[in-house]
Amino acid sequence: MRESKSIFLNIDWIAILLFFMLILMGWLNIYAAVFNEEHRSIFDITQRYGKQLIWIAATVILILVILIIDPKFFSTFAYGIYALSLLFLIGVLLFGKEVSGSRSWFQIGSLGIQPSEFAKFATALALSKYLSTFNFSLQKVKSLIISLAIILTPAILIFLQNDTGSAIIFIAFILVLYREGLSGSIMITGIAIIVLFLLTLLIHELYIIGGLLLLSLVLLFFIKRTTGNILKLSLIFLISALFVFSVNFAFDNLLSEHQQTRIRVLIGIEKDIHGAGYNVHQSKIAIGSGGFAGKGYLKGTQTKYNFVPEQDTDFIFCTVGEEWGFLGSFIVISLFILFLFKLIRMAERQKSNFSRIYGYCVISIIFFHFLINIGMTIGLMPVIGIPLPFFSYGGSSLWAFTILLFIFIRQDAYRFQIL
């Protein structure tokens, strides 16, 4: 009795308040995005806002269940939960339902479940468990490889479902690895690979090779010209050149024309106002038309005419921008930043490594969704179909984020019991 009481005493109520504020604002915007005069009742479950309301109600039950579970349960069964989620991911590849070209849904009656959403917290648990083992160090190559394997296995399975967006999110875990001591040079190498990759798509490969050669020669001028250094430098040059050629080859030969266009639109070489570019164009009009103070709740015209596709899911931020204007957008962004700060503070006050690392997993995942989703709607990020946490319509994603978050809040409430 005493213990369960202390759990609720130690719970971080500010975090929970921020969580419910985000959910409430999300629901208001879903209502606006779907709103039409014929279905006004908020409980109308034929409409998406009605369904979302049910999911939110279910969320409260979910939260209570998580808070009751012994916090040690999650660290003890971390690998088991991870293995189970991998099984589901394989299962959906084999038996899933195909929606808009990706096979990532289980259909149970009228309910669609997306296992990739739940893979995120499972991966977070497994990664936290692994990184918090005694004497663990990311300096060891073997540890690094195993960490990456934990992250990449579900990512690849999700990629195979043709759900690139959800797979890309797993990049977020790099931030956790960084916090836990991943060397800066690996980060730089990673960034170099991405830059080289983008450059290859943007300009002719021979120019890049030329540039690389020039860069190497300049570097050669500055470094000590020992045999070892020269050898190292030429090896790096050779590998980069090979990388450039293989990216080029892969792009031209392995991707379908549709995928090629999509990537070209993403990095801005091709203006495709009909395809991938269409959503962004419309989304920018909707947000821009909001002006400073917005058009007022339920008064967004862009919204009403269903002009922005997927406005209640991936493009929900359009409604915020259009109806609440710059003020509303500012508030929503501030709220997310505030929430992330709160979570960082919570993570840093953990005594157990497991809880801290898990906290950072939560932060990274929410942050990446925030970064990519809002970045996409305002034309700063490529169009990658992922939801805005707590805002976007959809039961799977709402539940997955809730589980992800509340496992951490539960760990946090337990922090005084670890001595």
Next chain:
Amino acid sequence: MITHPYTNRKFIIFFIIILVGIVFIFRLFYLQVLYNKYKFSAENNVIRYITQYPSRGLIYDHNGELLVYNEAAYDLLVVPHQVHAFDTNDLCNLLNISTDEFCNRYEKAKKYSMYKPSVFLKQISREDYAFLGEKLYKFPGFYVQARTLRKYPFPIAAHLLGYIGEVTMDEIEYDSYYKSRDYIGKSGIEKFFEKTLRGEKGIKVKVVDVFNREMGNFHDGDYDISAIAGSNITISLDVQLQAYGEQLMKNKKGSIVAIEPASGEILSLITSPSYDPNILVGRIRSHNYNLLLNDSLKPLMNRAIMGTYSPGSTFKIVNVLIGLQENILSPQTLYSCDGPESRPIKCTHYHVTPLDLKEAIQQSCNSYLWKVFRSIITHPDPNDPVMGYNVWYNHVLNLGFGKKFNTDIPFELNGNIPESRLYDSIYRKNHWTALTIRSLAIGQGEILVTPLQLANFAAIIANRGYYYPPHFLKSTKYKSNTLLYYPRQVTSIEPKHYEFIVDAMLEVVEGEHGTARWYKLDSVHFCGKTGTVENPHGKDHSMFIAFAPKDNPTIALSVIVENAGYGATWAAPIASLLIEKYLKGKVKRHWLEDRMLNSDLISSN
């Protein structure tokens, strides 16, 4: 508690997050406050988005003859909540409907939604629209939307061209490009090349006032997206040949497939009975579709790719090729035949005995082929028919039977070449021998092939051992890629064996005992093989495969006439006429042509 060595990194993470927040806020400030292009005043109130439908790509035959073009039609839409009082009679007169019908339709629209547009009257012709368009301003709440109807200058090739129709919910869910009431290719070429033909929809943004009157373009059309017309495509079909073939097949059930061997391009794909594609367009469509659907002759079925038949004697060539390749047969091999007294399969012909391979093909001797087949099955190990069967099976699949080509022909069927497992399950393992499955020797039994596969087999022989998967694509735009999409397939049988078969098939047409000797052409040497296929449901199917000319062939074909009798009586003369037509441009043998054109094999059965 151990202090963590990397605690300072939290500041860097902190910094990254705040940086993203600041960038976002600056960007939003720019979009929402500084940048004027995206703002419009509140007085402009309603903006209306009008979907611009692109014109669908046209389809041409390989000589540039137009096969499919577009004609405009108009849908009348209504938004009940915007409807004000108006003269109902006036509108009814314009639309040519009764007041009762008007009320019915209006109630239905109201029931659907007060606010969303629904279709009031579908596909108003261009002529009617001319009157309506001018007066539409009198009827607020009613709009027209231009749509496209497909038209066919030639009343042929209905099945392979396919048709377009409104999208289903499943199709919308599968590809979010489509919105309710859009058109999509449903079958045939229209379906396979949907993405090429459809183009891209556009959008016009109009400003309208409270009475829904158009006040002009929003922002001088800056936000309009113009529709992109669909691309035209050229297909390999030959209109003349297709039309002639359809004529010859009139009042007969069956199919003709003609392929250009050197490229795999389909010159004609005929199924009979057929229908004029124009009857499935516009408002008459659903009525006519039901008529066709309920027709006992199944005119909607494309027999050329969905009909599966026992190949009969045409399949004897397959067995001979396998025998030659497996070295258990040579042109000099002699077998005896006792005519109708032969066992275990009786022969339907009387001829010299013993006879050699060429004579056996020329006269389609069952006894000879049974012995060839037995050798194939017992060859590697007389006690293990499975081993021999698998050798046979692999060769047959390699010759293009038993599986789809998966090119650009929707809805083709696999046919059926059973695996040895099937016989294990019917007769139990180790309880069957060559004798048990002897009907395969003469192309009967469990095997089923499509006319397309048979025509492709004719093309393989014409090419002496290879084929390009049969396909329709022949656009100049894609031309260079066509062979890349559908690369050459080399068969498992050596070219020299085909040379022998070619000579034997020439004998079928030109030899003094050849089963198709009545239909040889003076002007060109062509090769063929007849088939008469037993059919449990009625008279035999008449079958013929052929290619021409003998050297450097330009056409390979299969002809099947259902329930017609001997292969030599119907399929062979039709094939011969088509070859003459294709190679010479016109047919000189009018007596033969007249007989084929005027025969009615459907009502006489």
